[in-house]
Amino acid sequence: MALSLIIFDCDGVLVDSEIVASEIESEKFAELGYEISPEEISQRFAGLTLVRIVEILGEEAGLRVPENFVADVEKESDIRLAKVAAIAGVHDMLDRLDLPRCICSNSMMFRLELMLRHVDLWNRFRPYIYPSREVGTKRGKPAPDVFLYACREFGVAPENAIVLEDSVHGVAAAAAAGCRVVGFTGGRHTHVGHADSLTDAGAETVIHRLSDFPAVVEAFSDWEKA
Known part of the structure; x- marks a missing residue:
């Protein structure tokens, strides 16, 4: 798929x-x-x-x-x-991905722009940045709505979209939308049991480094969801 x-x-x-x-x-x-x-x-x-x-x-x-x-x-x-750091390896990871991409977040647009501009990511995503409370139904995660909105905007069936999420609520929302979901535990907020909780919420696999994500995307293209 x-x-x-x-x-x-x-x-x-x-x-x-x-x-x-x-x-x-x-x-x-x-x-x-x-x-x-x-x-x-x-x-x-x-x-x-x-x-x-x-x-x-x-x-x-x-x-x-x-x-x-x-x-x-x-x-x-x-x-x-306004002084937040980027997750390690984010620019290199994006350089290695060829598919269309977007952001689906529970943060508001002004906050997303504030952070993304600071780490030079704003222009790598805009205009495809979707704050859940400002688009579509305006329901935030764990509702699946923002992911469904993004898929409609791109004309893509949810099962043909892959989501990278770090939170249980985000993983659950993406899974409920019908997307493929990868959990991420590379932020400073990660904790003991984090990977297991993401798996329990619906992540098909979990990674700790962004550098691993491009290979996962490639593998998922040929990996049928169980």
């Missing part, structure tokens, strides 16, 4: 931003008297929006945040994420 499209998540796949976001959120929750480590945030909530994280913690722990909480966290995130 030949592949026709490569879809990348951004945070934790192209740029090493997941741990930065988790550190900021941990600090801001601590200011409210709620202690949760950056590692736990990354492990449990990577791939989710801050609004959804707040909702979950409200349901689980009765956490209530001030009206300006999300805006304050986003403001601090803009400052720190």
Whole structure:
């Protein structure tokens, strides 16, 4: 089954931003008297929006945040994420891929542009950058909608698209869309059991280095999904 499209998540796949976001959120929750480590945030909530994280913690722990909480966290995130590093090997990996490609992310477009320009990736993807909450149904991952939107934009059947994702929620969303899914554990937010959790969520294989991805793409073109 030949592949026709490569879809990348951004945070934790192209740029090493997941741990930065988790550190900021941990600090801001601590200011409210709620202690949760950056590692736990990354492990449990990577791939989710801050609004959804707040909702979950409200349901689980009765956490209530001030009206300006999300805006304050986003403001601090803009400052720190403007200096985020690229994931090692990202440019070389892209140089080795010939298929059409795009980004499907739960981050907003202004944040994606901020980070991607900083690491010289913006022009390697635009205009094919799809923030889940700004396109189509505007439903974020773990809903499959943004992946289905990208496939429609390219005129590609989901089973002919391969997705690289670092989060359980992102993998589950891509799998639900019917795409082939590869898990990635090369970001600084990776943790013990990360690869297993991605596999359990629907990843067909998991890689730790971006340099391994082109070979996986080639193999998947001839590898029938079980």
